[in-house]
Amino acid sequence: MIHFDNVTKVYTNQNRPALDHVSVDVDKGEFVFLVGPSGSGKSTFLRLVLKEERPNSGAIHVAGKDLARLSNFKVPHLRRRIGCVFQDFRLLPNKNVYENVAFALEVIGKPRRFIRKVVPEVIELVGLEGKAHRMPDELSGGEQQRVAMARAFVNRPMILLADEPTGNIDPATSIGIMKVLDRINRTGTTVVMATHDAAIVDSMRKRVVELEDGKIVRDQSRGVYGQAY
């Protein structure tokens, strides 16, 4: 599903590569933790998958497409198959829960009938039933992240990228978030989650890819967070 082959990314005005000859394969339906200290290249990895950045060398395939040969014109179609969740939720403050989720479908031109059908379903999937008409500032951090997950998942993407989704949330609430991610993963969606949260990684017992200074230092199925330290 995601295939990195010897990928190097150096940001302009920086000498040290953000990713240094990284090769990794993520299969369909896998759940992968991307761990490592800040600046180790986790976010760069996610940005490369979205084609928000281009690698300096190496090849990236996402959902069977060679990103180097994907024209800018087709990048939006790639992104429709990838959902994204961030540490800071990125909800629209002037839209309620339902509208925030529906927005993701409106802007890709889905018919209203379809939106009215699937949005309540996905709001229920993330555990926010009955809160569809709340505004983001009336929700807790955990609930806001659920809205963000609903928005990321509402178009049934093949891949869900999560960049420290529990970074702003207390550990007890994080468990609920992870349950939702696990539920999404069980529908067959590939999940890649960058995180610092050792407790979550240890409890989930999923594949762990550890980055350090842009290099993969560990890739282990059913791994834990701290093994390399």
Place this chain on the structure above:
Amino acid sequence: MRANFIFSEVWIGLRRNLTMTIAVVITVAVGMAMLGVGLMINAQVTMMQGFWYDRVELSVFLCPKNSPMPTCKGKEVTAQQTKDLKAELQGMAGVAQVLYEDQAQAYANFQKAYGTGANKLLAEATKVEDMPTSFRVKLKDPNNYQPVVAALQGKAGISQVTNQKDLVNQFFGLLDKLRSGALAVAIVLVLAAALLIGNTVRLSAFNRRRETGIMRLVGASNLYIQLPFVMEGVISGLMGGVIAAVMLIVAKVFLFEEIARYFAFGSQLGWDSVASVITLTMVIGVFICVLASFVTLRRYLRV
């Protein structure tokens, strides 16, 4: 494509930047109106030139009795000289038509031109014998008058050769300056409008960077992301265009028609040319808006 979604976005954008929107509308309106006035003056001048250049002629005044002009040497033109001059004029290459105006005719024309109004006294004091006789020479090409004038100057029996075109040209020279002035102001204003629109769109894009960020993330196409911004530009451009159209109609009624009453323009600027000027300025206005929006968005909404 969901039109109501785009339009609600456009409406939000216009309302959020209300002051900038108003600035854009006014600048576009004034710029387009100046451009339109310039074009209308242009059309009017072209029409008038066509009208007048068909009618301008050389006036070859013959020596009257006791003429003060040195070329006459105090002698009145003789019948033989008149006949010879007429034959010579008719034989010239650039001449289309020669008419002889005798004293009676000249007097009639003079009375017609000055017999009423402020010059009435002058007209009454003038007698038929005071009028000079002249040839009215119509040229094949009014622009190519020099050879004819040169050939006539200094000939016996001719007191003066005047070219009406010189008189008309002074007037056209003034109109030409007006036209280029209006066009210069219009170009500056159109440029200002383009920059203002660019700025407004940039503000709009900045105001909505959250929305556009999410749109990009969930895979909205560039068209879908950019269309609301471009539409904002187009709508403010159109509003400006409508105001400019009103200004042009007002200018046509209160400026061109009034001026035409004082000057013998010979031809009226018709409503059809006003309509085509309005259409042209609208098209230019909207085109500039779209262009300015797109150029700005290319820089601020990269994929």
